[in-house]
Amino acid sequence: MNKLFKNNSEVNKFSPVKLSSHHLLAIEGMQKSEIQKLLDRADFFANLDKHADTKYLSGYVVLNVFFENSTRTRVSFELAARRLGAEVINISLINSSIKKGESLLDTASTLNAMKPDLLIVRHPHSGAPLLFAEYLSCSIINAGDGRHEHPTQALLDALTIKRRIGYLEGLKISICGDISNSRVARSNIHLLTTMGAEVRCVAPSTLMPSKLEKLGIKCFNDMKEGIKDADVVMLLRLQNERMSGTENPSEREYFKFFGLDETKLSMASPNAVIMHPGPMNRGVEIASALADDTNRSLIKTQVEMGVAVRMSIIEALNHSKNKT
């Protein structure tokens, strides 16, 4: 048996994770122990040489189905699946069948008829992957649905933080920016609060969703106050494509009050690190120099961890399906 695939539960890092579901649709509702195991396994993959033999999912078919534009997430999933030896087919459905009038479920059942093992779905509508999971027999990974969740992004963010700081519990983490339109924010809030971090959200009141504090976090409209003593400052992209023009007066006004610069960052803990799920708007969400400061910015590490995290998830879903 491949040395990376030992069925020895005591040696956690050397065995695939078994989850309670064979889908990954949302972080909300996931157990702390499951998240912990996925992160440990991903950490193990991250430490491997990229040429290490991890190809034990040969014959496993992955469809990367994207109803919305994406570069980094799609490529990251593809690399992860390929490094596990799976076959990957990329399908961009941004225009094609939707324009022809085919319903989402017809598209789904067509894809299902090709008997893939795993469907990785990104869709502009919140909840769409749940609909796929309800009607399809294969595993589903939510690669971002509307404003709902982006679970793999939250897992890779958590791994990035853990590898830099060593732990999550008790950390003060400020998520700043367009919370309203952000699936990344929602997944991170659920994951980080589950892991025991102290989460704060900072946004202009027009981009702060209703009753957000009910998710177990603190909300701030003043960025300096919101990132005070923070260990991690996580920035979000302004999603202008999801706005009506009434949320934000201008980019320069946004940068003045909510863009991360040296002055605002000085309020955070002296060793605070900076994260951004990308793509970032330099000079809007973050001062360009800070984004490039390799001592503080973990932005590139986030991208790197994406592959490892997605390997651990694809492997786990395969393992969970086989064993249930």
Place this chain on the structure above:
Amino acid sequence: MTHTIFKSIKLINPATNFNQKVNVEIHNETIINISKDLNLEKFNKDNQTIIYDCEGLTMSPGIFDIRVNIGKTENLKFTQIIAAESGITSMAILPNQTPKLNNPSIIDHIKRQSEDINLPKIMVCGAATKDLNGLEICEIGLMSEMGAIGFTNGNKSIKNSLVMRRLMSYATMINRPIIQHAEDEDLSGLNQASTTSIKGEMNEGEISTRLGLIGIPACAEVIMIERDIRLAKLTGARYHVAHVSTRDSVNVIREAKKSGLSITCDTAPPYFSLNESKLLTYNTAFKLSPPLRSEDDRLAIIEGIQDGTIDAIASDHRARSKDTKAQPFSAASVGASGIETLFSLTLDLVHKKIIDIDKAISFLTINPAKIFGIDCPSLEEEKVADFIVFDENEPHTIKQENLKTSPTPFEGKKINGKILATYINGQVAFMNQIFKNKIIK
């Protein structure tokens, strides 16, 4: 010639505050006798008379359902048939169908098309503005002459204040109500200029935040009602608010009624039975307009029903095909079926001891008639025999597979009370097997 006797039936007739066990005798289309004593022997030799033993059953006027959308998947006759099976003897349809009900000839056409004397009567709410565009007023005088009972933009608000003022003012001359779907569509992101990415999808609050769906603030409803109340005061119009769903709306309407304005409102079963937590699984059967609100709003609707602020209960029937509902929540159609569950869900208020049975029947019969100023149905001697027979306690479970329209937001709900027979003009429009078995001779 038909001659039928309903023996030992509990007759509820809100128009005369009547609620007693009696025998009811109908001859052709007329009720000819309501009495406590009945000499059955007289009829035993008479083969023309049908007698039903109605011990434990109840009779009341038929339901007047004042808010029915005829969708693309239904035709008028189909809707009439399921309405008869659901205890409805007359219903008001909305103008937002294809083609739109926005001129006198089409209203005349609908009237003629639905003239079948043995099916529920169709009444028409005419379009208030041309093409329902909210900009120019329709020929509401001519439509009124053709029988339109009120005017509305259907499921869209009459948004422009000047247009609303003129409509209300003009409607006072023909003494018809203006019916408003109260929603500030700019605030809820539902005006026509909105891009798909910011269209309101559900009630705004913790649950919309968790689900990542666009919230519609509850105040989008009361803002429109408050404006309209001021215009009703200015014009003296009869103003009716359809499907009220929030606490603030109930409060504002309560105050306006106290001040003596001619204001009425209705609600629909989803708004007193369900709240927004139903949406947690993105189930599109719960995608409604107005959206399901908070638990506090639901309780306020119940208070409004109890104290009479809310006048009537309508089905707000807006059936949708399975195809348009089997979609991601944002892309799914809005609306749910309602006709088939209107009666039992209203009766549920009685079983939950929220209102008594007489009041429940009023909400479905005489109150809707009063809103539109049409003759109140009343079961008295010499009156037309339009009525329903039901079992107040018959337990059953609402199941989509047993319904003819979809989707129901009440799948799996256990409920008591069932329509057994519907009579229109003295003729059987619907009768189920349970009732057929009650025949004595």
